[in-house]
Amino acid sequence: MTFSAFVDILVALILTIAMALMLTRLFLGPTLYDRVLAVNAFGTKIVLFLAVFSLAVGRGDGLDIALLYALINFVATIAILKFFSYRSLEVALHDSEPRTARKDAEGR
Amino acid sequence: MNGAEITQVFDYLLMVMLLAISIAVIRLQNLFAVVVLTGAYSLIAAAWFVSLSAADVAITEAAVGAGISTVLLLAAMLLTSREAKPTSAFRHWSALVVMTAAGAAVFYALGDLPVYGSADTPANTGVGMDYITRTPEEINIPNVVTAVLASYRGFDTMGEVFVVFAAGVGVALLLNLSGRGRREEGGE
Numbered sequence: 001m002t003f004s005a006f007v008d009i010l011v012a013l014i015l016t017i018a019m020a021l022m023l024t025r026l027f028l029g030p031t032l033y034d035r036v037l038a039v040n041a042f043g044t045k046i047v048l049f050l051a052v053f054s055l056a057v058g059r060g061d062g063l064d065i066a067l068l069y070a071l072i073n074f075v076a077t078i079a080i081l082k083f084f085s086y087r088s089l090e091v092a093l094h095d096s097e098p099r100t101a102r103k104d105a106e107g108r
Numbered sequence: 109m110n111g112a113e114i115t116q117v118f119d120y121l122l123m124v125m126l127l128a129i130s131i132a133v134i135r136l137q138n139l140f141a142v143v144v145l146t147g148a149y150s151l152i153a154a155a156w157f158v159s160l161s162a163a164d165v166a167i168t169e170a171a172v173g174a175g176i177s178t179v180l181l182l183a184a185m186l187l188t189s190r191e192a193k194p195t196s197a198f199r200h201w202s203a204l205v206v207m208t209a210a211g212a213a214v215f216y217a218l219g220d221l222p223v224y225g226s227a228d229t230p231a232n233t234g235v236g237m238d239y240i241t242r243t244p245e246e247i248n249i250p251n252v253v254t255a256v257l258a259s260y261r262g263f264d265t266m267g268e269v270f271v272v273f274a275a276g277v278g279v280a281l282l283l284n285l286s287g288r289g290r291r292e293e294g295g296e
Contacts, residue, residue: 009114016121019152023125026148027132032140039144043174046151050158057115061163068167069151072175076147083182 008056015049036080043073115159116224122156137192143181150174164253183283 022045025038047066054062129149133142150173157166222229239260240252247255257265 012118016118020125023128023148026141026145027136029141035141035144039148042148043151046155050155053118053155053159057159059161061161062158065154065158065163065166065170069154069170069174072170073151076175076178079179080144080182083179083186 005056008052012049012052012056015045015052019045019049032084036077039080040073040077043069043076047073118159119156122152122159125152126156137194139185139188139190139192142192143178143185146181147174147178150177162253164251164257180279180283187283 019042022038022042026035026042029035029038047069050062050066050069054060054066126149129145129152133145133149136142136145150169153173154166154169157163157169226232239256243249243252243255247259249255
């Protein structure tokens with residue numbers, strides 16, 4: 001086994017340990033935001049793992065999937081946070097005016 | 109250690125994580141944690157599919173499992189409470205019996221499966237080889253699975269797309285994803 005292949009496998013193993021640590025935070029995380037942050041970091045670990053893994057095994061298609069995961073991870077985090085702040089997906093992100101203020105404006 | 113053995117080591121590591129997540133999903137009462145854990149489960153399962161060199165299945169699992177179903181489960185959770193009621197361990201004993209029987213049947217059938225990566229399985233000797241030899245000449249794309257799904261079984265895939273679209277519209281209407289009805293109720 002060449003040295004670079006050994007380093008690839010070592011890095012993949014370390015990333016697996018990091019994924020396990022993120023999982024414990026997901027299991028224990030007392031608040032919602034701990035879990036959102038943990039799942040976001042977990043997705044990043046998966047992306048890195050896929051890139052290193054496809055290097056170690058010598059298959060190029062893992063890199064394409066790693067890119068796709070990075071996009072999905074971002075969209076899923078935005079969706080979760082948006083759902084908890086607006087309870088709907090149809091609100092535009094720049095519409096950051098607080099809901100109570102808008103109700104006051106309608107009342108007047 | 110060659111490539112196949114390395115991928116098998118990572119297969120086992122990923123499977124251990126899948127098992128841990130499944131147990132946590134069953135045990136946890138906080139429904140938001142369960143929704144997030146199912147998303148993480150899909151991500152790991154998709155990484156596992158990459159290690160099994162099923163790239164197209166991995167893309168589908170990531171898009172559907174981690175992307176869409178997380179949002180759908182969140183929308184369903186907003187209609188109910190945020191916490192699950194604790195249930196006693198032996199309430200669903202009939203389900204336990206059925207699952208034990210099904211698991212025993214699967215383990216019994218495992219003995220007849222071909223060896224992992226073996227070249228003389230029915231899938232690799234019969235009609236599968238035919239697709240592999242014909243795809244480069246007839247379809248001229250590198251991925252055989254895509255050729256089978258999108259060209260050789262194109263009508264089948266089109267029917268699946270119709271079914272999935274109808275199911276998606278139904279779920280979106282049931283869950284009130286736009287939130288428009290609620291806003292009108294509240295406003296007037």
